[in-house]
Amino acid sequence: MIQNMENMGGDILRTENVMKTYMSGEIEVTALHKINIAIKKGEFTAIAGPSGSGKSTLLNLLSGLDRPSNGKVFIDQRPISDMSGNQLSDFRRDHIGFIFQSYNLIPVLTVKENIEYIMLIQGIPEGERAERVNDVLKDVGLTTMGNRRPAQLSGGQQQRVAIARAVVSRPSIILADEPTANLDSVTADNLIDMMRSLNETKGITFLFSTHDKRIMDHSKRLIILKDGNIDSDT
Numbered sequence: 611m612i613q614n615m616e617n618m619g620g621d622i623l624r625t626e627n628v629m630k631t632y633m634s635g636e637i638e639v640t641a642l643h644k645i646n647i648a649i650k651k652g653e654f655t656a657i658a659g660p661s662g663s664g665k666s667t668l669l670n671l672l673s674g675l676d677r678p679s680n681g682k683v684f685i686d687q688r689p690i691s692d693m694s695g696n697q698l699s700d701f702r703r704d705h706i707g708f709i710f711q712s713y714n715l716i717p718v719l720t721v722k723e724n725i726e727y728i729m730l731i732q733g734i735p736e737g738e739r740a741e742r743v744n745d746v747l748k749d750v751g752l753t754t755m756g757n758r759r760p761a762q763l764s765g766g767q768q769q770r771v772a773i774a775r776a777v778v779s780r781p782s783i784i785l786a787d788e789p790t791a792n793l794d795s796v797t798a799d800n801l802i803d804m805m806r807s808l809n810e811t812k813g814i815t816f817l818f819s820t821h822d823k824r825i826m827d828h829s830k831r832l833i834i835l836k837d838g839n840i841d842s843d844t
């Protein structure tokens with residue numbers, strides 16, 4: 611595969627012996643043992659595994675929401691696990707797009723405003739913001755919904771807005787924690803097809819955690835965790 615021919619410098623995301631332990635009362639629980647993974651541009655990868663295998667813990671470390679007990683996480687060659695709080699929040703805003711299980715849209719903002727928000731903070735000029743919002747609304751099939759508020763949309767539509775918001779600022783990677791968990795199977799299927807199409811046509815890199823067999827089936831690469839270790843990577 612082309613991926614394997616590139617050197618390590620081409621990785622968008624890489625972990626180096628990442629470990630996470632939690633204290634549960636007096637007992638130390640190792641949620642992740644030395645995890646080493648590397649993600650290249652254009653991947654569409656799912657992380658799956660049984661309940662308690664460490665998926666959420668890993669996603670939280672990769673997205674900088676939590677810090678490893680040991681080891682390092684690199685995004686765009688930068689060690690996010692060593693960054694200070696402010697550095698990390700600026701870095702996350704510019705390099706990572708997030709999609710959450712529960713959509714996390716801002717309820718008082720319209721669809722367009724939700725999508726525009728990060729670009730506003732990034733100082734992108736108004737004309738370019740408007741153009742990008744219109745383009746991405748087309749990509750996610752919501753051109754007629756731009757002036758609605760999240761509460762006026764179905765769950766599937768809200769998740770499309772969340773996808774639009776995640777991709778519009780052109781981050782290096784989209785991290786998605788169980789993105790279809792709250793959706794019925796038809797809506798989930800449509801959403802996965804849409805993300806896969808963004809991956810195919812625009813080369814957008816996605817990394818999911820999931821229980822959803824359909825996401826696993828649609829992935830180009832599937833990493834299975836078991837008891838905090840990588841059980842398989844295919």
Ligand SMILES: Nc1ncnc2c1ncn2[C@@H]1O[C@H](COP(=O)(O)OP(=O)(O)OP(=O)(O)O)[C@@H](O)[C@H]1O
Pocket residue numbers: 632633634639640641659660661662663664665666667668
């Ligand atoms: N804050 C915490 N304190 C103590 N132990 C924790 C904490 N968070 C997770 N764990 C433990 O770490 C392990 C991995 O949990 P994690 O939530 O990452 O698994 P998961 O694969 O995402 O599970 P699920 O599919 O049920 O969401 C489990 O043994 C869990 O009990």
